[in-house]
Amino acid sequence: MLHTVASNTASSRSVVSRSTLTEESMNSSNQLESLDEDHCWQAVLQRDRTQDGHFYFGVTTTGVFCRPSCAARRPLRKNVRFFRTAPEAEREGLRSCLRCKPLDQAEDGRVAQIRELCDYIQSHCDSGDSLALEVLSRQVDLSPSRLRRMFLEIVGVTPRQYVEGCRFKTLKQGLRDGDSVTHAIYDAGFGSSSRVYEQTGSRLGMTPSEYRDGGRNLAISYALADTPAGRLMVAATDRGLCFVHFDNVAEGSTETVTERLIKALHDEFPAATIRQTEAEGSEQLTLWIAALQRHLAGREPHLDLPVDIRATSFQLQVWRYLRSIPYGETRSYAQVAAAIGKPKAVRAVAGACAANRAALVIPCHRVIRANGELGGYRWGVDRKAQLLDRERTFESAG
Numbered sequence: 001m002l003h004t005v006a007s008n009t010a011s012s013r014s015v016v017s018r019s020t021l022t023e024e025s026m027n028s029s030n031q032l033e034s035l036d037e038d039h040c041w042q043a044v045l046q047r048d049r050t051q052d053g054h055f056y057f058g059v060t061t062t063g064v065f066c067r068p069s070c071a072a073r074r075p076l077r078k079n080v081r082f083f084r085t086a087p088e089a090e091r092e093g094l095r096s097c098l099r100c101k102p103l104d105q106a107e108d109g110r111v112a113q114i115r116e117l118c119d120y121i122q123s124h125c126d127s128g129d130s131l132a133l134e135v136l137s138r139q140v141d142l143s144p145s146r147l148r149r150m151f152l153e154i155v156g157v158t159p160r161q162y163v164e165g166c167r168f169k170t171l172k173q174g175l176r177d178g179d180s181v182t183h184a185i186y187d188a189g190f191g192s193s194s195r196v197y198e199q200t201g202s203r204l205g206m207t208p209s210e211y212r213d214g215g216r217n218l219a220i221s222y223a224l225a226d227t228p229a230g231r232l233m234v235a236a237t238d239r240g241l242c243f244v245h246f247d248n249v250a251e252g253s254t255e256t257v258t259e260r261l262i263k264a265l266h267d268e269f270p271a272a273t274i275r276q277t278e279a280e281g282s283e284q285l286t287l288w289i290a291a292l293q294r295h296l297a298g299r300e301p302h303l304d305l306p307v308d309i310r311a312t313s314f315q316l317q318v319w320r321y322l323r324s325i326p327y328g329e330t331r332s333y334a335q336v337a338a339a340i341g342k343p344k345a346v347r348a349v350a351g352a353c354a355a356n357r358a359a360l361v362i363p364c365h366r367v368i369r370a371n372g373e374l375g376g377y378r379w380g381v382d383r384k385a386q387l388l389d390r391e392r393t394f395e396s397a398g
Protein backbone atom coordinates (compact mmCIF):
# COMPACT_ATOMS: atom_id res chain seq x y z
CA MET A 1 0.00 0.00 0.00
CA LEU A 2 1.28 3.42 -0.86
CA HIS A 3 0.87 6.32 1.49
CA THR A 4 1.04 10.00 0.91
CA VAL A 5 4.11 11.54 2.40
CA ALA A 6 3.40 13.35 5.61
CA SER A 7 5.66 16.24 6.31
CA ASN A 8 7.74 15.86 9.38
CA THR A 9 7.65 19.20 11.05
CA ALA A 10 7.05 18.31 14.65
CA SER A 11 10.56 17.53 15.73
CA SER A 12 12.14 20.93 16.09
CA ARG A 13 11.11 24.51 16.37
CA SER A 14 11.33 26.90 13.49
CA VAL A 15 14.31 29.20 13.52
CA VAL A 16 12.24 31.95 11.97
CA SER A 17 9.25 33.37 13.75
CA ARG A 18 5.95 33.34 11.87
CA SER A 19 5.55 37.12 11.95
CA THR A 20 8.83 37.81 10.18
CA LEU A 21 7.92 35.39 7.40
CA THR A 22 4.82 37.36 6.47
CA GLU A 23 6.43 40.77 6.34
CA GLU A 24 7.37 40.98 2.69
CA SER A 25 8.34 44.63 2.73
CA MET A 26 11.41 44.21 4.89
CA ASN A 27 14.73 44.91 3.31
CA SER A 28 17.54 42.47 3.12
CA SER A 29 19.45 43.48 6.20
CA ASN A 30 16.32 43.47 8.34
CA GLN A 31 15.52 39.99 7.11
CA LEU A 32 18.94 38.80 8.12
CA GLU A 33 18.32 40.14 11.59
CA SER A 34 15.14 38.12 11.77
CA LEU A 35 17.09 34.88 11.51
CA ASP A 36 18.52 33.38 14.63
CA GLU A 37 21.90 32.51 13.20
CA ASP A 38 22.95 30.18 15.99
CA HIS A 39 19.84 28.11 15.54
CA CYS A 40 20.29 28.20 11.77
CA TRP A 41 23.81 26.88 12.15
CA GLN A 42 22.66 24.10 14.47
CA ALA A 43 20.02 23.14 11.88
CA VAL A 44 22.69 23.10 9.18
CA LEU A 45 25.00 20.92 11.29
CA GLN A 46 22.12 18.52 11.94
CA ARG A 47 20.94 18.66 8.30
CA ASP A 48 17.53 19.34 9.76
CA ARG A 49 15.02 18.67 6.99
CA THR A 50 12.22 20.32 8.94
CA GLN A 51 13.99 23.64 8.38
CA ASP A 52 14.03 23.32 4.59
CA GLY A 53 12.17 26.27 3.14
CA HIS A 54 12.58 28.29 6.34
CA PHE A 55 16.04 29.54 5.44
CA TYR A 56 19.00 28.90 3.14
CA PHE A 57 22.69 28.97 3.79
CA GLY A 58 25.35 30.21 1.42
CA VAL A 59 29.00 29.24 1.40
CA THR A 60 31.19 32.17 0.47
CA THR A 61 34.17 30.01 -0.48
CA THR A 62 32.26 27.92 -3.03
CA GLY A 63 29.69 30.53 -4.09
CA VAL A 64 26.87 28.03 -3.63
CA PHE A 65 23.75 28.19 -1.49
CA CYS A 66 21.86 25.24 -0.04
CA ARG A 67 18.89 24.03 1.93
CA PRO A 68 19.64 23.23 5.59
CA SER A 69 19.32 19.52 4.90
CA CYS A 70 21.79 19.45 1.99
CA ALA A 71 23.81 16.26 2.00
CA ALA A 72 26.97 18.07 0.96
CA ARG A 73 29.94 18.33 3.33
CA ARG A 74 29.51 21.00 6.00
CA PRO A 75 31.51 24.19 5.44
CA LEU A 76 33.34 26.09 8.14
CA ARG A 77 31.06 28.37 10.14
CA LYS A 78 33.09 31.44 9.22
CA ASN A 79 32.34 30.89 5.51
CA VAL A 80 28.57 30.57 5.97
CA ARG A 81 25.89 33.20 5.51
CA PHE A 82 22.17 32.75 6.07
CA PHE A 83 19.28 33.94 3.91
CA ARG A 84 15.58 33.92 4.48
CA THR A 85 14.75 33.29 0.83
CA ALA A 86 16.48 31.76 -2.18
CA PRO A 87 16.23 34.94 -4.31
CA GLU A 88 18.06 36.81 -1.56
CA ALA A 89 20.92 34.41 -1.83
CA GLU A 90 20.90 34.75 -5.63
CA ARG A 91 21.03 38.54 -5.32
CA GLU A 92 24.23 38.05 -3.35
CA GLY A 93 25.69 36.32 -6.41
CA LEU A 94 25.42 32.76 -5.05
CA ARG A 95 24.47 29.84 -7.30
CA SER A 96 21.90 27.25 -6.24
CA CYS A 97 23.39 23.93 -5.17
CA LEU A 98 23.01 21.13 -7.71
CA ARG A 99 22.66 18.61 -4.96
CA CYS A 100 19.86 20.00 -2.81
CA LYS A 101 18.38 22.25 -5.55
CA PRO A 102 17.16 25.04 -3.26
CA LEU A 103 15.20 26.72 -6.09
CA ASP A 104 13.15 23.63 -6.82
CA GLN A 105 10.22 23.96 -4.46
CA ALA A 106 7.51 22.57 -6.71
CA GLU A 107 7.47 19.30 -4.86
CA ASP A 108 7.70 18.14 -1.35
CA GLY A 109 11.37 18.10 -0.51
CA ARG A 110 11.45 14.41 0.25
CA VAL A 111 9.65 13.42 -2.92
CA ALA A 112 12.05 15.57 -4.92
CA GLN A 113 14.96 13.99 -3.12
CA ILE A 114 13.81 10.46 -3.85
CA ARG A 115 13.12 11.41 -7.45
CA GLU A 116 16.66 12.71 -7.81
CA LEU A 117 17.93 9.50 -6.34
CA CYS A 118 15.94 7.60 -8.99
CA ASP A 119 17.59 9.72 -11.69
CA TYR A 120 20.94 9.03 -10.11
CA ILE A 121 20.31 5.28 -10.09
CA GLN A 122 19.15 5.35 -13.70
CA SER A 123 22.24 7.18 -14.86
CA HIS A 124 24.61 5.03 -12.77
CA CYS A 125 23.01 1.61 -13.05
CA ASP A 126 25.43 0.48 -15.76
CA SER A 127 28.47 2.38 -14.51
CA GLY A 128 29.84 -0.29 -12.17
CA ASP A 129 29.50 2.08 -9.17
CA SER A 130 28.04 0.52 -6.08
CA LEU A 131 24.35 1.27 -5.66
CA ALA A 132 24.03 -0.62 -2.40
CA LEU A 133 21.53 0.71 0.10
CA GLU A 134 24.33 1.97 2.37
CA VAL A 135 25.85 3.94 -0.49
CA LEU A 136 22.53 5.41 -1.61
CA SER A 137 21.55 6.32 1.94
CA ARG A 138 24.76 8.32 2.35
CA GLN A 139 23.87 10.23 -0.82
CA VAL A 140 20.62 11.47 0.64
CA ASP A 141 21.81 11.54 4.22
CA LEU A 142 19.20 9.20 5.61
CA SER A 143 19.65 5.99 7.53
CA PRO A 144 19.43 2.90 5.28
CA SER A 145 16.21 1.73 6.92
CA ARG A 146 14.60 5.15 6.61
CA LEU A 147 15.61 5.49 2.97
CA ARG A 148 14.22 2.04 2.24
CA ARG A 149 10.90 2.92 3.86
CA MET A 150 10.60 6.32 2.16
CA PHE A 151 11.61 4.91 -1.20
CA LEU A 152 9.03 2.17 -0.92
CA GLU A 153 6.35 4.73 0.05
CA ILE A 154 7.12 7.08 -2.80
CA VAL A 155 8.28 4.83 -5.61
CA GLY A 156 6.42 1.65 -4.77
CA VAL A 157 9.44 -0.65 -4.82
CA THR A 158 12.53 -0.87 -2.62
CA PRO A 159 15.78 0.84 -3.72
CA ARG A 160 17.27 -2.57 -4.42
CA GLN A 161 14.33 -3.59 -6.60
CA TYR A 162 14.59 -0.29 -8.41
CA VAL A 163 18.31 -0.72 -9.03
CA GLU A 164 17.72 -4.25 -10.27
CA GLY A 165 14.86 -3.07 -12.44
CA CYS A 166 17.08 -0.42 -14.07
CA ARG A 167 19.85 -2.95 -14.62
CA PHE A 168 17.48 -5.50 -16.09
CA LYS A 169 16.13 -2.90 -18.45
CA THR A 170 19.66 -2.30 -19.70
CA LEU A 171 20.31 -6.02 -19.73
CA LYS A 172 17.19 -6.87 -21.67
CA GLN A 173 17.91 -4.13 -24.14
CA GLY A 174 21.40 -5.57 -24.62
CA LEU A 175 20.01 -9.05 -25.14
CA ARG A 176 17.49 -7.89 -27.69
CA ASP A 177 20.25 -6.03 -29.52
CA GLY A 178 22.02 -9.35 -29.87
CA ASP A 179 24.90 -8.85 -27.43
CA SER A 180 26.41 -11.99 -26.06
CA VAL A 181 24.88 -12.78 -22.71
CA THR A 182 28.13 -12.29 -20.79
CA HIS A 183 28.76 -8.98 -22.46
CA ALA A 184 25.22 -7.80 -21.73
CA ILE A 185 25.56 -8.76 -18.09
CA TYR A 186 28.70 -6.72 -17.55
CA ASP A 187 27.35 -3.80 -19.56
CA ALA A 188 24.26 -3.76 -17.37
CA GLY A 189 26.35 -3.14 -14.27
CA PHE A 190 26.20 -6.52 -12.61
CA GLY A 191 29.49 -7.41 -11.02
CA SER A 192 29.47 -11.06 -11.94
CA SER A 193 27.32 -13.42 -13.90
CA SER A 194 26.55 -15.56 -10.87
CA ARG A 195 24.98 -12.51 -9.24
CA VAL A 196 22.67 -11.88 -12.14
CA TYR A 197 21.61 -15.51 -12.29
CA GLU A 198 20.83 -15.37 -8.59
CA GLN A 199 18.66 -12.33 -9.06
CA THR A 200 16.86 -13.40 -12.17
CA GLY A 201 15.24 -16.09 -10.04
CA SER A 202 13.03 -13.49 -8.46
CA ARG A 203 12.86 -10.88 -11.17
CA LEU A 204 12.73 -11.94 -14.77
CA GLY A 205 11.79 -15.40 -13.68
CA MET A 206 14.17 -16.63 -16.34
CA THR A 207 17.86 -16.50 -16.84
CA PRO A 208 19.07 -14.13 -19.56
CA SER A 209 19.70 -16.90 -22.07
CA GLU A 210 16.18 -18.18 -21.58
CA TYR A 211 14.77 -14.73 -22.05
CA ARG A 212 16.66 -14.13 -25.27
CA ASP A 213 15.68 -17.51 -26.61
CA GLY A 214 11.96 -17.24 -25.98
CA GLY A 215 11.99 -19.31 -22.81
CA ARG A 216 14.33 -22.12 -23.92
CA ASN A 217 15.17 -24.42 -20.98
CA LEU A 218 12.21 -23.06 -19.09
CA ALA A 219 9.69 -25.58 -17.81
CA ILE A 220 6.15 -24.28 -17.77
CA SER A 221 3.17 -26.29 -16.71
CA TYR A 222 -0.33 -25.20 -17.44
CA ALA A 223 -3.89 -26.17 -16.77
CA LEU A 224 -7.19 -24.96 -18.15
CA ALA A 225 -10.10 -24.09 -15.93
CA ASP A 226 -13.70 -23.20 -16.65
CA THR A 227 -14.62 -20.16 -14.62
CA PRO A 228 -17.66 -17.88 -14.39
CA ALA A 229 -15.69 -15.38 -16.50
CA GLY A 230 -14.79 -17.88 -19.20
CA ARG A 231 -12.20 -20.51 -19.92
CA LEU A 232 -8.93 -19.63 -18.21
CA MET A 233 -5.37 -20.64 -19.05
CA VAL A 234 -3.23 -20.80 -15.91
CA ALA A 235 0.47 -21.39 -16.48
CA ALA A 236 3.34 -21.35 -14.02
CA THR A 237 7.01 -21.99 -13.60
CA ASP A 238 8.10 -23.51 -10.31
CA ARG A 239 8.50 -19.95 -9.02
CA GLY A 240 5.03 -18.62 -9.62
CA LEU A 241 2.31 -17.87 -12.14
CA CYS A 242 3.73 -16.68 -15.43
CA PHE A 243 0.65 -16.53 -17.64
CA VAL A 244 -2.99 -16.22 -16.59
CA HIS A 245 -5.01 -15.65 -19.68
CA PHE A 246 -8.61 -15.55 -20.83
CA ASP A 247 -9.49 -16.24 -24.42
CA ASN A 248 -9.61 -13.28 -26.73
CA VAL A 249 -12.57 -14.02 -28.94
CA ALA A 250 -11.37 -14.04 -32.51
CA GLU A 251 -14.08 -13.43 -35.10
CA GLY A 252 -14.21 -16.14 -37.71
CA SER A 253 -11.57 -18.24 -35.98
CA THR A 254 -11.87 -21.92 -36.70
CA GLU A 255 -9.87 -22.85 -33.62
CA THR A 256 -11.51 -23.77 -30.36
CA VAL A 257 -11.09 -21.68 -27.23
CA THR A 258 -8.69 -24.25 -25.84
CA GLU A 259 -6.60 -24.26 -29.01
CA ARG A 260 -6.38 -20.48 -28.96
CA LEU A 261 -5.34 -20.40 -25.29
CA ILE A 262 -2.62 -22.96 -25.85
CA LYS A 263 -1.43 -21.09 -28.90
CA ALA A 264 -1.26 -17.83 -26.89
CA LEU A 265 0.93 -19.52 -24.28
CA HIS A 266 3.25 -20.89 -26.94
CA ASP A 267 3.43 -17.47 -28.60
CA GLU A 268 4.50 -15.94 -25.30
CA PHE A 269 7.16 -18.60 -24.62
CA PRO A 270 7.99 -20.00 -28.06
CA ALA A 271 10.98 -22.03 -26.94
CA ALA A 272 9.93 -23.16 -23.47
CA THR A 273 9.13 -26.72 -22.54
CA ILE A 274 5.42 -26.47 -22.00
CA ARG A 275 3.38 -29.28 -20.64
CA GLN A 276 -0.17 -29.68 -19.55
CA THR A 277 -0.59 -30.77 -16.00
CA GLU A 278 -3.11 -33.27 -14.78
CA ALA A 279 -5.02 -32.05 -11.78
CA GLU A 280 -3.01 -34.23 -9.44
CA GLY A 281 0.25 -33.60 -11.31
CA SER A 282 1.03 -30.20 -9.85
CA GLU A 283 -0.27 -29.65 -6.40
CA GLN A 284 0.90 -26.06 -6.47
CA LEU A 285 -0.86 -25.21 -9.72
CA THR A 286 -4.01 -26.91 -8.48
CA LEU A 287 -3.98 -24.76 -5.35
CA TRP A 288 -3.49 -21.59 -7.37
CA ILE A 289 -6.37 -22.44 -9.69
CA ALA A 290 -8.58 -23.18 -6.70
CA ALA A 291 -7.71 -19.75 -5.28
CA LEU A 292 -8.60 -18.12 -8.61
CA GLN A 293 -11.94 -19.95 -8.64
CA ARG A 294 -12.73 -18.84 -5.09
CA HIS A 295 -11.78 -15.31 -6.07
CA LEU A 296 -14.13 -15.31 -9.05
CA ALA A 297 -16.88 -16.71 -6.85
CA GLY A 298 -16.42 -13.80 -4.44
CA ARG A 299 -15.10 -15.99 -1.64
CA GLU A 300 -11.49 -14.80 -1.69
CA PRO A 301 -11.53 -11.07 -2.34
CA HIS A 302 -7.84 -10.51 -1.76
CA LEU A 303 -5.78 -12.61 -4.13
CA ASP A 304 -2.13 -12.81 -3.22
CA LEU A 305 -0.56 -15.40 -5.49
CA PRO A 306 3.12 -15.50 -6.48
CA VAL A 307 3.87 -14.27 -9.94
CA ASP A 308 6.92 -15.02 -12.02
CA ILE A 309 6.80 -12.49 -14.79
CA ARG A 310 9.46 -10.44 -16.44
CA ALA A 311 8.83 -6.73 -16.02
CA THR A 312 10.44 -3.34 -16.24
CA SER A 313 10.78 -1.45 -12.99
CA PHE A 314 7.97 0.83 -14.11
CA GLN A 315 5.66 -2.10 -14.80
CA LEU A 316 6.55 -3.50 -11.40
CA GLN A 317 5.55 -0.25 -9.73
CA VAL A 318 2.23 -0.16 -11.54
CA TRP A 319 1.47 -3.83 -10.94
CA ARG A 320 2.38 -3.62 -7.28
CA TYR A 321 -0.02 -0.72 -6.91
CA LEU A 322 -2.76 -2.56 -8.81
CA ARG A 323 -2.50 -5.37 -6.32
CA SER A 324 -3.29 -2.89 -3.55
CA ILE A 325 -6.59 -1.72 -5.10
CA PRO A 326 -9.28 -3.31 -2.94
CA TYR A 327 -11.73 -5.79 -4.38
CA GLY A 328 -14.82 -4.03 -5.70
CA GLU A 329 -13.04 -0.68 -6.15
CA THR A 330 -11.58 1.03 -9.20
CA ARG A 331 -8.94 3.68 -9.84
CA SER A 332 -8.41 5.87 -12.86
CA TYR A 333 -5.23 5.62 -14.93
CA ALA A 334 -4.38 9.12 -13.68
CA GLN A 335 -4.89 8.09 -10.06
CA VAL A 336 -2.55 5.15 -10.51
CA ALA A 337 0.05 7.42 -12.14
CA ALA A 338 -0.22 9.86 -9.24
CA ALA A 339 -0.09 7.08 -6.66
CA ILE A 340 3.22 5.79 -7.95
CA GLY A 341 4.65 9.30 -7.96
CA LYS A 342 4.55 9.79 -11.74
CA PRO A 343 1.48 11.92 -12.34
CA LYS A 344 2.41 12.59 -15.97
CA ALA A 345 2.82 8.91 -16.85
CA VAL A 346 -0.89 8.24 -17.48
CA ARG A 347 -0.33 6.70 -20.91
CA ALA A 348 2.55 4.61 -19.62
CA VAL A 349 0.28 3.32 -16.84
CA ALA A 350 -2.29 2.30 -19.45
CA GLY A 351 0.53 0.58 -21.33
CA ALA A 352 1.63 -1.31 -18.22
CA CYS A 353 -1.97 -2.43 -17.65
CA ALA A 354 -2.21 -3.63 -21.25
CA ALA A 355 1.08 -5.51 -20.87
CA ASN A 356 -0.19 -7.48 -17.88
CA ARG A 357 0.12 -11.24 -18.43
CA ALA A 358 -1.53 -12.33 -15.21
CA ALA A 359 -5.25 -11.61 -15.41
CA LEU A 360 -6.98 -11.28 -12.02
CA VAL A 361 -3.74 -11.97 -10.12
CA ILE A 362 -2.63 -8.48 -11.14
CA PRO A 363 -6.07 -6.84 -11.23
CA CYS A 364 -5.63 -4.46 -14.17
CA HIS A 365 -9.40 -4.64 -14.71
CA ARG A 366 -9.78 -2.30 -11.71
CA VAL A 367 -8.25 0.58 -13.63
CA ILE A 368 -10.69 2.62 -15.69
CA ARG A 369 -10.85 6.06 -17.29
CA ALA A 370 -11.31 9.16 -15.15
CA ASN A 371 -14.70 9.83 -16.75
CA GLY A 372 -15.98 6.41 -15.69
CA GLU A 373 -15.60 4.73 -19.08
CA LEU A 374 -14.02 1.35 -18.83
CA GLY A 375 -11.02 1.93 -21.10
CA GLY A 376 -9.31 -1.08 -22.61
CA TYR A 377 -8.78 -4.61 -21.38
CA ARG A 378 -6.42 -7.15 -22.80
CA TRP A 379 -9.08 -9.82 -22.45
CA GLY A 380 -12.03 -7.81 -23.79
CA VAL A 381 -13.95 -4.83 -22.44
CA ASP A 382 -17.08 -6.91 -21.96
CA ARG A 383 -15.17 -9.23 -19.68
CA LYS A 384 -13.78 -6.25 -17.78
CA ALA A 385 -17.32 -4.93 -17.23
CA GLN A 386 -18.46 -8.36 -16.11
CA LEU A 387 -15.57 -8.76 -13.65
CA LEU A 388 -16.24 -5.34 -12.11
CA ASP A 389 -19.98 -6.02 -11.87
CA ARG A 390 -19.34 -9.29 -10.11
CA GLU A 391 -16.97 -7.65 -7.65
CA ARG A 392 -19.46 -4.91 -6.84
CA THR A 393 -22.25 -7.44 -6.40
CA PHE A 394 -20.24 -9.67 -4.09
CA GLU A 395 -18.88 -6.67 -2.23
CA SER A 396 -22.32 -5.27 -1.47
CA ALA A 397 -23.67 -8.74 -0.62
CA GLY A 398 -20.78 -9.48 1.69
Ligand SMILES: [Zn+2]
Pocket: 065, 066, 067, 070, 071, 072, 097, 098, 099, 100, 101
Ligand atom coordinates in the same frame (compact mmCIF):
# COMPACT_ATOMS: atom_id res chain seq x y z
ZN1 LIG B 1 23.23 21.86 -1.34
